Amino acid sequence: MWLLDSAQVNRVVNPAYLIAVMIFGIAMLLFAWEIGNKNAVRLYLVSIPIWLFIEGGSLLAGIRVYDGPVAFVLFVVAFMEDPAWVCFAYLGAERFYKWRWGDDEKKHT
């Protein structure tokens, strides 16, 4: 059945890319901390165990395969990359809401 045909996706990277991702992740967390956005900081931190579970579980299940230093890649992906984009998207969503609907339009009826 074609639905069960392979749709394998590869990403060919290197340690330099992963280090750049680490810098992005740390910068994102520091930025959220610096502007005092507790929700963004907490989301970053909560994302770590969530993505550790998703990535780790996928590795054990064989859905994810890392051809390289597995522990390092897992660390960067679960502790830096995914939490960073979660944090970034949250901050962006706040901006989007303010831009589209404004702070003062909030109505509790």
Place this chain on the structure above:
Amino acid sequence: MMPWACPTNIKPRFGTDPDMALDWLLDEIVIRREIFNIYYFLIFLLSIISLLLARKVGLWRFSLGLYLISAAFCTVWETALFLVGSRHYHFFAPAEMLYHGLTEAGPGLIITVILVWKLGLIDLDKWMDPGFGGEK
């Protein structure tokens, strides 16, 4: 090899040739996902479910922002990877890339944010839709 183990074929390069000292930075690492076509249908369903959930709990507007920003971020990231030749798809690459970017990040993010909010770890009352204030 167990996932927490490091491959044994990586050799230390420091202290050999100074010109090669930083070569390890460009060692190839492949991150592969073994999925099937049905994954794309499931991710589409998850998108619908996440948006319905957002509507139900009164975070429709905010979730639209989460979806749009994460989709834009993911699409830009994926496009950059694809254009430099780092991302390899299976069949029709541009379509897969676009679908991947537009659908993968948003649903998971919305569900995660709602879950974390319901657990009381973050406060989203300020961002609730009109008419839903104070409900949790």
